[in-house]
Amino acid sequence: MYVMNGGLDLCDEDAVSFLLKQIHALSQEAGEAVQTVFIDTLARAIGGRDENSPEGMGAALRGASAIEKAIDGLVLLVHHTGKDTSRGARGHSSLKGAVDAEISITRDGDIITAVAEKVRDGEDGAIFSYQLKQVALGLDRDGEHVTSCFIEPMSNSLHEIADATDQLPEKQQKLLEAISFYIEEHGAWNPGGEEWPEPEIHRIVNLEELIAYASNLDISKASRDRDRRREITRMIDALQAAGRVGTNRDWIWLVSA
Numbered sequence: 001m002y003v004m005n006g007g008l009d010l011c012d013e014d015a016v017s018f019l020l021k022q023i024h025a026l027s028q029e030a031g032e033a034v035q036t037v038f039i040d041t042l043a044r045a046i047g048g049r050d051e052n053s054p055e056g057m058g059a060a061l062r063g064a065s066a067i068e069k070a071i072d073g074l075v076l077l078v079h080h081t082g083k084d085t086s087r088g089a090r091g092h093s094s095l096k097g098a099v100d101a102e103i104s105i106t107r108d109g110d111i112i113t114a115v116a117e118k119v120r121d122g123e124d125g126a127i128f129s130y131q132l133k134q135v136a137l138g139l140d141r142d143g144e145h146v147t148s149c150f151i152e153p154m155s156n157s158l159h160e161i162a163d164a165t166d167q168l169p170e171k172q173q174k175l176l177e178a179i180s181f182y183i184e185e186h187g188a189w190n191p192g193g194e195e196w197p198e199p200e201i202h203r204i205v206n207l208e209e210l211i212a213y214a215s216n217l218d219i220s221k222a223s224r225d226r227d228r229r230r231e232i233t234r235m236i237d238a239l240q241a242a243g244r245v246g247t248n249r250d251w252i253w254l255v256s257a
Contacts, residue, residue, distance in 0.1 A: 002026055008039065009047035010063030011056070020070050035073035039064070042079040043090070051091035061098045088117070088230075106238065108169065111154070113241050115234070129154040129241050168242065174219050175235050176244055180254060182213055187253075195248050202246065202253035210252055211236070 004022065009015040023034050039045050042060065049056035068075045077099070082090045089095055089102070096102060102118040116126040132149040140146050168176065187203030190196055215228040219235075222228045236252070239245045246253050 011059035057092035
């Protein structure tokens with residue numbers, strides 16, 4: 001891995017050309033092609049332009065696309081959500097339309113969860129949960145320990161993640177209470193068959209109807225209905241990763257803690 005410190009302006013053709021020359025030189029030195037370029041963060045790589053404007057974001061995306069074509073590989077843009085996380089990534093909406101994949105990263109205690117929000121040529125919604133584990137690398141010249149970390153994947157089994165998640169965030173706890181109430185009022189026993197627990201183990205409700213119900217409660221603070229529904233959906237994904245709810249296609253149920 002090669003790290004280039006300093007600024008990059010994706011909107012500046014000369015800056016992008018200079019980066020590509022550096023990449024070419026590095027490939028020659030290493031004897032193999034550079035296949036992936038990470039840009040951290042996108043907001044710092046647009047030369048002070050307005051990320052909320054189509055002109056600013058469009059210019060940055062053209063720069064990223066030029067790098068992608070030149071290396072015939074992957075350009076990964078690290079970006080952040082705004083204050084209203086239900087609305088996704090900051091900046092102009094052209095960003096989401098341009099990328100081939102969008103993966104959101106959230107953290108709840110020691111559990112980090114990646115969700116495939118968009119996959120152009122695949123299925124959306126895949127979830128990968130993991131923990132970071134510290135490992136000692138040795139001592140530096142001052143005799144102090146040098147450490148790094150590695151990813152320890154979790155099986156995404158309900159019990160493993162539930163055991164590691166002691167306390168839910170406040171919004172998720174409110175949603176869990178709303179789900180419990182809604183199931184109490186409208187739930188029916190689950191059937192049996194493929195992808196179901198044993199028959200009549202859990203009371204289930206329709207997932208879309210539950211989302212509509214929860215989006216009208218004081219859980220999401222988003223102003224628009226579609227944004228509230230999107231945030232509720234993400235929270236349900238997090239509850240499922242935490243082992244608090246189960247889903248099967250159009251249905252959802254509570255999992256005993």
